[in-house]
Amino acid sequence: xxxxxxxxxxxxxxxxxxxxxxxxxxxxxxxxxxxxxxxxxxxxxxxxxxxxxxxxxxxxxxxxxxxxxxxxxxxxxxxxxxxxxxxxxxxxxxxxxxxxxxxxxxxxxxxxxxxxxxxxxxxxxxxxxxxxxxxxxxxxxxxxxxxxxxxxxxxxxxxxxxxxxxxxxxxxxxxxxxxxxxxxxxxxxxxxxxxxxxxxxxxxxxxxxxxxxxxxxxxxxxxxxxxxxxxxxxxxxxxxxxxxxxxxxxxxxxxxxxxxxxxxxxxxxxxxxxxxxxxxxxxxxxxxxxxxxxxxxxxxxxxxxxxxxxxxxxxxxxxxxxxxxxxxxxxxxxxxxxxxxxxxxxxxxxxxxxxxxxxxxxxxxxxxxxxxxxxxxxxxxxxxxxxxxxxxxxxxxxxxxxxxxxxxxxxxxxxxxxxxxxxxxxxxxxxxxxxxxxxxxxxxxxxxxxxxxxxxxxxxxxxxxxxxxxxxxxxxxxxxxxxxxxxxxxxxxxxxxxxxxxxxxxxxxxxxxxxxxxxxxxxxxxxxxxxxxxxxxxxxxxxxxxxxxxxxxxxxxxxxxxxxxx
Amino acid sequence: xxxxxxxxxxxxxxxxxxxxxxxxxxxxxxxxxxxxxxxxxxxxxxxxxxxxxxxxxxxxxxxxxxxxxxxxxxxxxxxxxxxxxxxxxxxxxxxxxxxxxxxxxxxxxxxxxxxxxxxxxxxxxxxxxxxxxxxxxxxxxxxxxxxxxxxxxxxxxxxxxxxxxxxxxxxxxxxxxxxxxxxxxxxxxxxxxxxxxxxxxxxxxxxxxxxxxxxxxxxxxxxxxxxxxxxxxxxxxxxxxxxxxxxxxxxxxxxxxxxxxxxxxxxxxxxxxxxxxxxxxxxxxxxxxxxxxxxxxxxxxxxxxxxxxxxxxxxxxxxxxxx
Numbered sequence: 001x002x003x004x005x006x007x008x009x010x011x012x013x014x015x016x017x018x019x020x021x022x023x024x025x026x027x028x029x030x031x032x033x034x035x036x037x038x039x040x041x042x043x044x045x046x047x048x049x050x051x052x053x054x055x056x057x058x059x060x061x062x063x064x065x066x067x068x069x070x071x072x073x074x075x076x077x078x079x080x081x082x083x084x085x086x087x088x089x090x091x092x093x094x095x096x097x098x099x100x101x102x103x104x105x106x107x108x109x110x111x112x113x114x115x116x117x118x119x120x121x122x123x124x125x126x127x128x129x130x131x132x133x134x135x136x137x138x139x140x141x142x143x144x145x146x147x148x149x150x151x152x153x154x155x156x157x158x159x160x161x162x163x164x165x166x167x168x169x170x171x172x173x174x175x176x177x178x179x180x181x182x183x184x185x186x187x188x189x190x191x192x193x194x195x196x197x198x199x200x201x202x203x204x205x206x207x208x209x210x211x212x213x214x215x216x217x218x219x220x221x222x223x224x225x226x227x228x229x230x231x232x233x234x235x236x237x238x239x240x241x242x243x244x245x246x247x248x249x250x251x252x253x254x255x256x257x258x259x260x261x262x263x264x265x266x267x268x269x270x271x272x273x274x275x276x277x278x279x280x281x282x283x284x285x286x287x288x289x290x291x292x293x294x295x296x297x298x299x300x301x302x303x304x305x306x307x308x309x310x311x312x313x314x315x316x317x318x319x320x321x322x323x324x325x326x327x328x329x330x331x332x333x334x335x336x337x338x339x340x341x342x343x344x345x346x347x348x349x350x351x352x353x354x355x356x357x358x359x360x361x362x363x364x365x366x367x368x369x370x371x372x373x374x375x376x377x378x379x380x381x382x383x384x385x386x387x388x389x390x391x392x393x394x395x396x397x398x399x400x401x402x403x404x405x406x407x408x409x410x411x412x413x414x415x416x417x418x419x420x421x422x423x424x425x426x427x428x429x430x431x432x433x434x435x436x437x438x439x440x441x442x443x444x445x446x447x448x449x450x451x452x453x454x455x456x457x458x459x460x461x462x463x464x465x466x467x468x469x470x471x472x473x474x475x476x477x478x479x480x481x482x483x484x485x486x487x488x489x490x491x492x493x494x495x496x497x498x499x500x501x502x503x504x505x506x507x508x509x510x511x512x513x514x515x516x517x518x519x520x521x522x523x524x525x526x527x528x529x530x531x532x533x534x535x536x537x538x539x540x541x542x543x544x545x546x547x548x549x550x551x552x553x554x555x556x557x558x559x560x561x562x563x564x565x566x
Numbered sequence: 567x568x569x570x571x572x573x574x575x576x577x578x579x580x581x582x583x584x585x586x587x588x589x590x591x592x593x594x595x596x597x598x599x600x601x602x603x604x605x606x607x608x609x610x611x612x613x614x615x616x617x618x619x620x621x622x623x624x625x626x627x628x629x630x631x632x633x634x635x636x637x638x639x640x641x642x643x644x645x646x647x648x649x650x651x652x653x654x655x656x657x658x659x660x661x662x663x664x665x666x667x668x669x670x671x672x673x674x675x676x677x678x679x680x681x682x683x684x685x686x687x688x689x690x691x692x693x694x695x696x697x698x699x700x701x702x703x704x705x706x707x708x709x710x711x712x713x714x715x716x717x718x719x720x721x722x723x724x725x726x727x728x729x730x731x732x733x734x735x736x737x738x739x740x741x742x743x744x745x746x747x748x749x750x751x752x753x754x755x756x757x758x759x760x761x762x763x764x765x766x767x768x769x770x771x772x773x774x775x776x777x778x779x780x781x782x783x784x785x786x787x788x789x790x791x792x793x794x795x796x797x798x799x800x801x802x803x804x805x806x807x808x809x810x811x812x813x814x815x816x817x818x819x820x821x822x823x824x825x826x827x828x829x830x831x832x833x834x835x836x837x838x839x840x841x842x843x844x845x846x847x848x849x850x851x852x853x854x855x856x857x858x859x860x861x862x863x864x865x866x867x868x869x870x871x872x873x874x875x876x877x878x879x880x881x882x883x884x885x886x887x888x889x
Contacts, residue, residue, distance in 0.1 A: 073785055126787025139782035141796050143874055153786050188875045201782070208786065 022244035029083030056259035074121035130210035136197035140189035147185030195226025223349035313337035320370035345522035395468035399480035401461035458489035653846035673831035683756025692767020711761035770801035
């Protein structure tokens with residue numbers, strides 16, 4: 001019966017009351033305890049989410065946007081303290097948040113959240129407020145089939161009888177673009193890609209018919225194509241169901257592509273609020289203008305940058321092949337040449353093999369066939385001493401800056417380590433060198449003696465860059481080096497890399513799924529698809545000249561999202 | 567799945583073969599001569615009997631096959647093993663296989679009971695401890711764990727024995743070895759092994775509670791019992807390894823507890839044989855233990871694959887994008 005009422009194609013009826021408020025947050029105050037100090041994250045924040053709209057909450061990391069999502073679902077960690085505030089869900093439910101701050105607040109890890117005399121969160125979560133998380137693959141229990149997730153949710157909330165579970169799940173999955181729902185239900189999360197998992201999570205959230213959906217960076221971990229796909233589906237289903245969606249994002253393009261209204265959040269305070277088009281075309285707050293300009297700075301097409309083509313290439317990849325587990329072909333006949341002082345971009349969606357290529361070049365993986373020629377010598381099968389020597393010439397910067405640094409070492413120690421390992425200089429010289437390169441990347445003063453947990457992600461990436469450059473390599477490989485960063489920090493790091501490139505004259509192999517980053521930064525862009533390069537073009541020409549359908553698809557996805565932004 | 571099992575079985579046979587080599591060599595490398603131990607030391611015999619002693623010793627050696635080269639002895643042993651014959655004891659002349667078979671059930675029963683107690687205590691208190699992390703309940707559990715883990719096994723055994731058998735009179739130590747006598751040694755062994763399991767279960771549960779899928783399950787409005795179940799299944803894998811390791815140490819190392827409770831297990835039999843250098847018995851015992859350990863680990867691998875789908879399914883099965 002439920003199924004027919006809620007999920008029938010024709011019988012679906014929802015009374016659309018355009019202006020009914022679905023979620024109202026009033027004067028929310030949240031602080032985190034750090035040691036003995038208390039850091040205030042949200043200060044008297046109020047916002048209103050209406051039925052049938054997508055409200056984007058735009059802010060950089062540390063702005064408190066995720067804290068809002070966690071606060072209204074009672075999922076704050078134990079170190080958080082709710083100072084006060086009121087929550088209205090739908091027209092009937094009212095929650096005093098400081099009640100949650102009393103007995104029910106953040107009990108234990110996992111279980112106690114929402115128990116006790118405070119708020120009955122279990123009644124609110126799921127049916128009242130549903131949530132989407134950034135990393136969808138991690139948001140599904142790895143040892144449970146997709147079908148089991150649906151079964152559990154539907155049966156637990158008594159929304160279906162055991163026989164109805166399967167048809168309901170399949171119909172929901174088909175709404176979200178899965179043509180073979182039956183097969184998907186039998187899959188485990190690890191058998192699906194990130195984009196597919198996010199669509200499954202969306203179906204899983206929708207099966208409970210929530211009043212409000214909070215999507216916390218739902219597409220940040222996805223590549224451009226799946227990002228577009230998930231956002232489109234989110235928008236379509238939202239319009240169909242008249243759902244109220246709170247979309248939390250750091251990406252202006254995401255907010256621009258799907259939201260009706262936008263709230264710009266900075267350090268726990270609302271800077272600007274209004275209609276999405278109006279805010280982005282005529283930003284009133286200085287902070288919004290700053291966000292927009294750092295984005296356009298990145299997206300600005302590059303000018304007057306031509307690399308010298310003289311002589312033989314510095315790094316040449318010939319016919320590289322790599323398979324995993326003996327069957328899964330990751331790289332297939334990859335050919336590429338990197339010239340001296342050139343910046344070459346590698347563009348591709350997730351799973352196209354671009355990271356494996358980087359690992360083959362740096363000797364972290366051994367290819368089955370083909371050669372990686374560096375200054376005319378094959379380096380792809382070096383072992384032992386030869387491989388270690390390679391580190392002096394080729395260095396890599398990783399996506400997750402914080403995870404790539406040993407959390408127990410200070411910035412100075414981290415940058416000195418490669419020098420020690422390579423037996424370069426004495427103690428004093430190593431210190432001077434480390435200090436010089438850290439100064440070049442903008443890490444000075446008391447930052448030198450801090451450890452990664454006490455630094456921001458951007459600062460961590462600066463240290464990682466200094467650590468890579470301290471050996472004076474000729475080739476720097478940046479594997480999604482700016483993808484995890486905020487827009488303004490992204491712009492800073494890219495500018496830094498550009499300056500260092502000019503100053504020290506190394507070549508850069510820039511791997512990214514983000515066409516904007518590459519277009520502004522690289523001389524040439526090689527487009528990678530299914531383990532091989534479909535084309536290599538001059539960065540400025542890619543937009544107009546490319547006839548490859550895959551490149552066109554990438555360009556279209558990126559272009560659609562940015563429409564009307566500049 | 568079946569292919570994995572087949573491969574594991576093959577590996578098991580190779581391991582078993584290597585084990586026979588190592589067992590055989592090590593026992594013969596150890597000092598001491600079984601014949602001398604059997605006949606008494608030659609120095610004790612009068613000088614005139616020396617010749618007779620030597621004759622008797624040589625005769626016995628020949629009879630036991632100990633005068634032959636190591637390689638011949640080894641092949642003879644393997645030849646018998648293939649026919650599932652563990653040989654006969656030098657000392658008692660009884661068949662080793664039958665002797666072990668008579669004692670193994672008692673030890674197996676004790677180990678199984680102890681393991682059950684360990685697993686129940688470990689998972690229950692581990693989960694409770696994780697749920698109450700940082701609170702008095704958690705602290706109390708951890709304190710008891712440290713205390714238990716740092717007390718020698720025989721002390722725990724003796725204390726329990728004096729409390730239950732002497733003070734309370736609830737335990738009859740001299741009765742027939744059966745279920746009524748099993749519970750106290752099993753409890754003792756369970757208490758000895760529980761702390762490490764509790765600590766491990768707690769650490770794993772805490773790690774799982776921090777995962778996003780737990781937040782996600784909570785955000786779907788599931789109750790706490792449900793969510794704990796989600797986490798438990800993921801936290802179980804390392805705990806199972808621990809339980810298996812603990813089972814092997816239980817079976818082979820319960821000697822102390824067996825003697826305190828005069829439990830007719832295999833431990834005492836093995837210990838006596840080692841002191842007498844009873845080659846066939848030691849070899850047989852060691853081999854049975856190795857086989858058991860291999861078997862247990864085989865079971866663990868199967869259980870692993872049952873619990874964690876990632877182990878026997880490969881990624882490709884459903885990985886193609888369907889737009």
